[in-house]
Amino acid sequence: MPKQIDFHSIILKLRQFHHKQRRLPSFSEMQHFLGYKSKGGVSVLIAHLVKMGLLEKDKAGKFVPGPDFAGGLRLLGSVQAGFPSPAEEELLDTLTLDEFLIKKPNATYIVKVSGDSMIDEGIKEGDLVLVERGRQAQPGDIVIAQVDGQWTMKFFEKKDGKIVLRAANKKYPLIVPQKELVIGGVVVANVRKYK
Amino acid sequence: MSANTNSPINLSSFPQPIVHIDCDAFFTSVEQALHPELKGKPVVTGKERGIVACASYEAKALGVKRPMRLWEAKKQLPQLICLPSDYETYSLYSKRMFSIIREFTPDVEEYSIDEAFANLSGLRRVYRTGYLEIAWKIKQRIQEELGLTVSVGLSASKILAKIASKYKKPDGFTVLRANELHQFLPGISLDQVCGFGPNTVALLMKKGVRNVWDYVSRSELWAKQLLGKIGIELWHELRGEAVYPIVTQEKTDYDSISKTKTFTPPSCDKDFVRAQLIRNTESAFIKLRRYKLRAKWVCIFLRGQDFRSWGTEAELDRSTCSTLEIAPIVNQLFEKIFRENVLCRLTGIVLSKIEPDKTVQYSLFDDVPKLQSYSAISRVIDEVSELYGKHKLHLGTSLWLTQHKQHVSERGDLPERKTDLIKGETFRQRLGIPIWSVTV
Numbered sequence: 001m002p003k004q005i006d007f008h009s010i011i012l013k014l015r016q017f018h019h020k021q022r023r024l025p026s027f028s029e030m031q032h033f034l035g036y037k038s039k040g041g042v043s044v045l046i047a048h049l050v051k052m053g054l055l056e057k058d059k060a061g062k063f064v065p066g067p068d069f070a071g072g073l074r075l076l077g078s079v080q081a082g083f084p085s086p087a088e089e090e091l092l093d094t095l096t097l098d099e100f101l102i103k104k105p106n107a108t109y110i111v112k113v114s115g116d117s118m119i120d121e122g123i124k125e126g127d128l129v130l131v132e133r134g135r136q137a138q139p140g141d142i143v144i145a146q147v148d149g150q151w152t153m154k155f156f157e158k159k160d161g162k163i164v165l166r167a168a169n170k171k172y173p174l175i176v177p178q179k180e181l182v183i184g185g186v187v188v189a190n191v192r193k194y195k
Numbered sequence: 196m197s198a199n200t201n202s203p204i205n206l207s208s209f210p211q212p213i214v215h216i217d218c219d220a221f222f223t224s225v226e227q228a229l230h231p232e233l234k235g236k237p238v239v240t241g242k243e244r245g246i247v248a249c250a251s252y253e254a255k256a257l258g259v260k261r262p263m264r265l266w267e268a269k270k271q272l273p274q275l276i277c278l279p280s281d282y283e284t285y286s287l288y289s290k291r292m293f294s295i296i297r298e299f300t301p302d303v304e305e306y307s308i309d310e311a312f313a314n315l316s317g318l319r320r321v322y323r324t325g326y327l328e329i330a331w332k333i334k335q336r337i338q339e340e341l342g343l344t345v346s347v348g349l350s351a352s353k354i355l356a357k358i359a360s361k362y363k364k365p366d367g368f369t370v371l372r373a374n375e376l377h378q379f380l381p382g383i384s385l386d387q388v389c390g391f392g393p394n395t396v397a398l399l400m401k402k403g404v405r406n407v408w409d410y411v412s413r414s415e416l417w418a419k420q421l422l423g424k425i426g427i428e429l430w431h432e433l434r435g436e437a438v439y440p441i442v443t444q445e446k447t448d449y450d451s452i453s454k455t456k457t458f459t460p461p462s463c464d465k466d467f468v469r470a471q472l473i474r475n476t477e478s479a480f481i482k483l484r485r486y487k488l489r490a491k492w493v494c495i496f497l498r499g500q501d502f503r504s505w506g507t508e509a510e511l512d513r514s515t516c517s518t519l520e521i522a523p524i525v526n527q528l529f530e531k532i533f534r535e536n537v538l539c540r541l542t543g544i545v546l547s548k549i550e551p552d553k554t555v556q557y558s559l560f561d562d563v564p565k566l567q568s569y570s571a572i573s574r575v576i577d578e579v580s581e582l583y584g585k586h587k588l589h590l591g592t593s594l595w596l597t598q599h600k601q602h603v604s605e606r607g608d609l610p611e612r613k614t615d616l617i618k619g620e621t622f623r624q625r626l627g628i629p630i631w632s633v634t635v
Contacts, residue, residue, distance in 0.1 A: 106295050110628050
């Protein structure tokens with residue numbers, strides 16, 4: 001007779017492990033704490049869990065929690081609570097505005113916007129844009145750049161294999177750097193303070 | 196006793212991999228990074244002090260040197276750009292530099308505002324590469340993210356790392372392996388060693404020591420007999436045997452604390468000069484209390500128009516950190532040294548014999564309740580400063596300060612950062628992100 005698998009207790013144990021360690025257990029770890037005799041048994045179990053949507057394979061072929069892993073109830077702390085209070089949930093993780101806007105605090109600078117060349121992108125005169133230095137500009141990014149000696153803020157784009165800078169304002173023509181182009185930094189956020 | 200320059204002292208290249216990172220012309224480089232229009236131009240900072248505090252490499256190339264009066268420099272180089280120092284922004288940059296280095300290793304010493312020592316031992320496994328590449332990576336990261344150049348020296352001790360970083364400047368990267376010292380040190384003169392002052396160099400020259408290699412090839416005993424403890428320490432450091440540790444805690448103990456301030460035009464108004472001195476006293480005591488210290492010895496001095504100083508000192512029978520307790524003493528000392536009708540341009544105070552502010556042993560004749568209320572007042576002063584800015588609550592004497600501005604001439608110019616506030620900022624509180632001044 002095939003062995004009856006107690007999925008309920010297994011998924012509880014996996015969730016607890018994942019919450020504490022921030023990762024899934026390895027095959028041999030599962031073998032130990034779920035009481036399997038071989039890793040083969042574990043792989044059969046995992047196949048079941050994948051079918052149930054509790055685990056899935058990522059691009060690299062590693063198992064990661066699937067869409068149903070978290071379950072209907074949220075995990076608060078290391079035990080499964082009944083109904084989590086909204087306040088408790090809020091405490092779990094919050095970002096300050098600084099953390100939200102700035103990824104690399106050591107490389108971020110403020111630039112005060114003075115022109116209207118990015119107006120169609122919603123960047124107005126007087127706005128403060130946060131600029132990250134030392135970051136590779138990708139097509140579509142807004143960059144602060146020095147073109148032939150002049151500083152400017154534009155969209156960084158590629159046209160026929162050449163770098164061009166486009167304003168978000170029809171009044172301004174496309175800029176094709178003639179002599180030199182220095183990318184000073186990439187705009188990562190825009191801040192406007194009304195009051 | 197001549198040196199054998201063929202055999203290495205050490206067998207390994209980095210017994211302790213110590214790196215020294217030194218910003219090139221720090222203050223002006225920060226200004227040039229934030230104000231791109233200043234790039235490539237001769238710039239100096241220190242306008243508010245009337246001297247060249249820092250000169251950019253462009254200015255140095257045109258003959259501007261560091262201890263130089265500003266008007267002399269300007270006369271020599273009319274196109275020189277003089278900026279008032281913006282210490283707030285410089286310290287932001289300094290913090291960023293240290294935190295970038297700390298991303299690599301926690302073993303970082305903040306040696307000065309623009310210099311750091313770091314120990315890289317054990318990092319090879321993390322980065323899967325050699326010490327040289329790690330040091331290079333640190334340099335690249337700082338330069339990319341701060342937009343200024345640093346000079347880096349990698350060696351086996353702090354003293355050697357500092358020699359290495361100074362070896363090529365600006366934008367230098369010098370690696371000095373401990374097993375190659377015998378090839379490198381003969382070319383290094385004694386005055387390049389941090390720790391050998393002009394007098395020590397003169398003494399060593401007399402003894403026939405012409406360069407650093409000569410010094411380390413003598414015996415340890417010889418170094419001890421000639422220069423004592425410091426002689427031995429340097430002898431080991433220069434041989435690539437690290438003696439000085441990387442001090443990672445912030446510096447909180449001081450041998451002395453001093454506050455001086457110049458004012459222009461010079462004044463012979465007794466009340467005004469006294470107010471200047473009392474203000475310096477207040478500042479010094481705020482610093483004293485910030486580091487939880489007390490001082491037992493105080494010295495005050497004035498400086499005349501001819502740049503000559505005179506002053507006096509007093510030793511207290513008990514150390515103190517209370518402004519109200521010291522003010523009458525400073526006042527008495529001031530009465531002794533103030534000269535009628537002699538113009539003063541600067542006042543200063545030096546506190547010494549400093550000890551930690553722990554328990555106080557009152558003497559039999561001390562008015563204890565009064566002293567305790569003094570320390571309560573000090574606490575209030577510090578709390579008010581915390582909330583509303585330094586010197587918001589001050590002694591009545593310093594009211595005379597409002598008689599005229601600290602500097603009536605253009606020396607009173609403020610750095611752009613202080614005049615161009617962002618909405619929501621106050622004169623005292625500003626965003627902790629440097630403002631890049633480009634017009635876009």
